[in-house]
Amino acid sequence: MTKRNILYFSNWSANEGITRSTVFPILRKLSAHPEVEHVFLTTMERGAPLPAGFMPGVEHYTLPSSGNSGFAKMTGLFRLSSRLARLAKEKKADVIWCRGATAASYGVIAHRLSKIPLVVDSFEPHSQYMVESGTWRKGGMRYLVQRMLEKSVRKRALALLPVSESYRQLLLQERMQPSGLFVFPCVVDANKFAFNENDRRTIRRQLGIAATDVVGIYTGKFGDLYYREEAFKIFRSAFNYWKNRFHLIILTNEDYHKVLAWARKAGIPLGYLTVMHADHDEVPKYLSAADFAFSTIKSIPALQYCSPIKYGEYWAAGLPMITTLLEGDDARIIREERGGYLLDVNTNHADEIFAKVDAEIRSGRSEHYVSLARKYRNFGLIDEAIAFVLDRLSRNE
Numbered sequence: 124m125t126k127r128n129i130l131y132f133s134n135w136s137a138n139e140g141i142t143r144s145t146v147f148p149i150l151r152k153l154s155a156h157p158e159v160e161h162v163f164l165t166t167m168e169r170g171a172p173l174p175a176g177f178m179p180g181v182e183h184y185t186l187p188s189s190g191n192s193g194f195a196k197m198t199g200l201f202r203l204s205s206r207l208a209r210l211a212k213e214k215k216a217d218v219i220w221c222r223g224a225t226a227a228s229y230g231v232i233a234h235r236l237s238k239i240p241l242v243v244d245s246f247e248p249h250s251q252y253m254v255e256s257g258t259w260r261k262g263g264m265r266y267l268v269q270r271m272l273e274k275s276v277r278k279r280a281l282a283l284l285p286v287s288e289s290y291r292q293l294l295l296q297e298r299m300q301p302s303g304l305f306v307f308p309c310v311v312d313a314n315k316f317a318f319n320e321n322d323r324r325t326i327r328r329q330l331g332i333a334a335t336d337v338v339g340i341y342t343g344k345f346g347d348l349y350y351r352e353e354a355f356k357i358f359r360s361a362f363n364y365w366k367n368r369f370h371l372i373i374l375t376n377e378d379y380h381k382v383l384a385w386a387r388k389a390g391i392p393l394g395y396l397t398v399m400h401a402d403h404d405e406v407p408k409y410l411s412a413a414d415f416a417f418s419t420i421k422s423i424p425a426l427q428y429c430s431p432i433k434y435g436e437y438w439a440a441g442l443p444m445i446t447t448l449l450e451g452d453d454a455r456i457i458r459e460e461r462g463g464y465l466l467d468v469n470t471n472h473a474d475e476i477f478a479k480v481d482a483e484i485r486s487g488r489s490e491h492y493v494s495l496a497r498k499y500r501n502f503g504l505i506d507e508a509i510a511f512v513l514d515r516l517s518r519n520e
Contacts, residue, residue, distance in 0.1 A: 126160035127516065129153055130216035130239075132207060134226045137166045137173050137183060140376075140403035145245070145309055145432060146222055147178070152505045154180030158513050163214050165207065184210060200268070204232035211239050218242050218281070218516060224249035228272040231279055240519060242512050243276055244284035244307050248293075251425035258347045282515045284508055286430035287452040293428065305511040308452070309432035310500045316407045316439035318488055326412035330370070330397050337365045337484060340413035340442075342374045342406060342433050345385065348426065350447060353468045354419035355389035357447075360473040362391060365481075372397045372409055410440035414484045418446040422468070427451035435500030438462070438492040443483045445476055462495050 131150060135142045146164075154162045161182070168185040177183065186203050207229055211219050220242045221230035227243040234241040250269040253259040259266045277283065277299060284307035285291050291306050324334075332338060339361055345351040362369050371391070373382060375398065382398045401409060410416070416437040420426055427450035434453050437444045444463035448454060456462040464476045483489065 124158060125517070126158055127217040127513065128161045128163070128215050129159055129218055129220055130163045130165060130207075130211045130214060131220045131222070132165045132226050132230055132233075133222040134167045134229065135222075136168055136188075137164065140406075141432070142166065144311075144403045148310065148312070148502060149244070149505055149508075150178060150181050152502075152509055154178065156509055156513075161214070163210070163216065165210060167203075200229065201232060204229045205236060208233035208236035208239075211237050218512070220244070220512070223247065224273055224276070225269070227276045227280075228269060231272055231276045234279060235275075240281040240516065241276070241279060242282045242284070242515075243280050244508060245309065245430075246276070246283050246285045247290065247428055248425050249273065252348055252423075252429070255423040255425050256348045256421055281519055282512050284511075285428070287428050289451050290428035303515065305508060307504060307508045308430040308500060309435060310502050310504050311432065311435035311439050311496060312502060313439040313493060313496045313500075316410060316436050316496070317493070318441045319408070319411045322408040322411040326408050330372070330412070332370045332412070336368050336370050337415075337481070338370045338372060338413045339415055339417060340372045340374070340409060341417040341419070342436070343418075344375060345377055345382070345419075348421055350419040350421055350468065351385060352389075353447070354417070355385050355391065357417065357419065357445075357466065357468070357473060358386070359389045359391055361477060362395065364474055364477040367392075367395070370395050370397070372399075372413060374399060374401045374406060374409060376400055406436065407440065410436065410442060413440075413442060415443040415445065415480045416440075418444060418448065420446070420448040422447055422449045424450075427454070435496050438496035438500070441488045441490065441492050443480050443489070443492070445480065456495060456499060460495060461491065463492075 133142060133146050150162055150164060153159050162180055163182050163184055165184045167188045169188045172183040172185045186206055216239055218240045219230050219233055221227040223245045224247050230241055250266050250273055254261045254266055282303050284305050286308050288306050291304050294304060358371055379398055386396055418433055426448055445466050446463055447466050447468050449465050457465055466476055
């Protein structure tokens with residue numbers, strides 16, 4: 124049996140919550156796999172690598188962060204890709220495995236320099252997202268370079284693991300071979316996010332929320348791919364519906380004072396609002412304290428191909444979800460399998476949805492949503508994805 128060396132690359136910091144929630148579970152499975160010899164996690168960092176032994180069988184290497192500006196990212200792209208290629212050759216990697224389309228931009232250049240096979244999971248049309256959301260200009264350098272590199276990834280990757288069936292179908296229309304595609308959505312640990320009555324009581328007591336109050340929760344960002352002004356209008360509608368029985372929890376890395384300013388502008392009573400950052404390991408406690416959840420991703424054409432991890436987390440916690448993303452795999456689940464509620468920001472039907480959510484809250488926590496998390500976002504998909512990639516490597520030899 125041939126044992127593989129895997130260089131796994133993410134352009135997120137190893138200390139970010141999204142890395143620990145989406146990358147670390149894959150690393151644990153890879154490092155324990157009988158056909159894997161070594162796993163080399165490589166991330167963009169401003170500081171030192173994680174300490175030795177942070178995860179059995181995984182070594183951490185860093186590339187210096189290229190900064191936040193578009194110019195810094197563009198100038199650092201080829202320099203850092205070259206360093207990634209050198210590291211892959213030095214470690215005798217059998218594959219450069221990248222997390223997402225932005226990491227794949229570096230990965231495809233490193234692949235061309237090193238001739239080491241390229242694999243990309245969580246692959247999405249990132250350049251299209253950014254233009255349609257208004258974050259990038261269509262004729263701008265960042266868009267043009269990212270689009271060019273995404274095309275190169277689609278042409279050169281040994282295996283692509285798109286996050287949705289919708290995107291797989293689009294890739295097939297672009298004449299990609301189905302044998303190189305495997306749908307791999309963002310998965311969650313359903314046991315970790317399971318409802319916990321003790322956590323519910325503890326968090327509510329800490330935040331001064333009565334046991335009978337209705338609590339909505341939002342986790343994530345505002346702006347770019349996410350609504351901001353529209354999101355706070357939706358939040359305000361919830362306060363209008365439940366009056367002083369409603370409390371909103373926002374878990375975010377956004378600047379605290381900015382969030383309060385957005386809330387104040389929308390007319391949200393700040394005494395019934397909690398805004399804070401929580402480590403990813405703490406998020407399940409706050410989901411247990413809530414009665415329903417919001418997701419305010421922009422409903423633009425390209426985002427029908429995404430797979431928000433918060434959907435899986437909300438479902439695993441047994442929460443009814445109100446989402447503004449109206450198309451895609453998850454919207455289909457919501458429509459066909461009662462996976463939540465779709466809210467069109469251009470219409471005024473929030474009260475209808477709140478009435479249905481209120482009825483669900485009164486009937487108690489639902490295992491139905493948990494079953495959706497286990498069906499569509501379960502950790503077993505990681506094993507299937509790894510088996511798919513290793514099989515592709517064997518066939519490529």
